[in-house]
Amino acid sequence: MTNVPQTMKAAIMKGIREITIETLPIPEIASDEVLIKVKAVGICGSDLHYYSNGRIGKYVVEKPMILGHECSGDIAAVGSDVKRFKVGDRVAVEPGVTCGHCEACKEGRYNLCPDVQFLATPPIDGAFVQYIKMRQDFVFSIPETLSYEEAALIEPFSVGIHAASRTKLQPGSTIAIMGMGPVGLMAVVAAKAYGASTIIVTDLEKLRLDAAKEMGATHVINIREKDPAEEIKKITNGKGVDVAWETAGNPKALQSALESVKRGGKLAIVGLPAQNEIPLNVPFIADNEVDIYGVFRYANTYPKGINFLSSGIADTTKLVTDKYSLEDTQEAMERALNHKDECLKVVVYPND
Known part of the structure; x- marks a missing residue:
């Protein structure tokens, strides 16, 4: 290792809303690993959940841990078997290391690997560190x-790319995306990249709707002012969209997303709600042959x-x-949590 110190600073979550350096x-x-000098880490919704609640579903913070998983940096050292990288290379980090030999991994759906070690998912430490x-x-x-x-944004972007792949989004498609948090905003970019011609988005914050327009949304609906399903029907001449993605983890948004889909359309559930069970209109799903897709992280994105x-x-x-x-x-976590x-996206710079 050249120019790599012996120690580093780390931001450690000691308890609910308590982080110390x-x-x-x-x-x-x-031998098959690289050491990365971390240059940028984005704060994600899951980081905020762990920070404020200490758990997400079955994943519980039981000991001090390091948050952060959306990250990038420079290669600082390489293992003896590493041929793909050299010291100084600029890199993006995919934060979930999988086993590579289970059924899911072998099918190319490695996001479903039962033994994945995902940064900042208990008990695995994350990227609010210098290395x-x-x-x-x-x-x-x-x-x-x-x-x-x-x-660093490739990580939330990957969720949108995976949703596009799962729902087989085609050039010229119409799509509705509910919820313009960072994942939703990057999902707009994914929909644009896959050639969607009409990209309708919903949220209740003007800041986020304005950002969605900049990312490529063709129509924005403020749900404080208008009923999203009705507006989407108007925009699509009464037909509904080919595809809808719910990215907010909001039960009402999920119901609106379902209502906005055309006959034979597709719905992807991307956001995770706080509760396990949400009422959905089953006759509507059956009568209209709506395909529903679960989206868990991403693979090959x-x-x-x-x-x-x-x-560009x-x-x-x-x-x-x-x-x-x-x-x-x-302070960064509090800012992202309360404002x-x-x-939109709060970024931490561990080496600045």
Whole structure:
């Protein structure tokens, strides 16, 4: 290792809404791993859930842990078997390392691997650190034209790419996307990249709807003012959209998404609601032969995501509204948690 220190700073979640900065040893890498100097980490909704509630479903924070999984950086050291990278390479990090040999992995649906080790999902530590190690096959080179912030955004972007793949989104399609948080906004870019001609989005925050227009939405609906399903019917001449994605994890948004789909259309459930059971109109689903897809993370999306964003399809750097140092990680989390009407993507810079 050249120019790599012995220790590093880490932002450690000690309890609910309590993060302290501590010094840890630099991770030791195996022969098939790389050490990455972390340059940018985006704060995600799941980070906020762990920070404010200490759990998401069956995943419970039981000991001090490090949050953050949307990250990019520079290669600082390479294992003895690593041939794909050299020190200094700029990279995006896919945060879920899978086993590679279970049924799901062998089918190419490695997002369903039961043994995945996903950054910042208990008990695995995340990326609010100066250095992380990662198996080389989950690290991807990025061109000089792509910023570290954009490279970190490949992670939420991947969710939209995976939804597009699952719902077989075609050029010329009409699509409705409910919820314009960071995943929803990047889903707009994915829909555009896949050639959707009409991209209708809903949210209740003007800031997010304006950002959606910049990312490529053709129609925006403020659900404080209008009924989304009715508006979508008007926009589509009474037909409904080919595809709807619910990205907010909101029961009402899911019901609106279903209502907005045409006969024979497709619905993807991307956002995770707080409750397990939500009433849905089953006769509508059956009568209209609506295909419903669950979307869990993503698989085989990073090369596509890097190519799409490198093409300049949308200026996603505009989504980065707030920037913080590692020392101010707690402040960054509070900002993202409490000011959704003012900020889109909050980014932490561990080495600045």
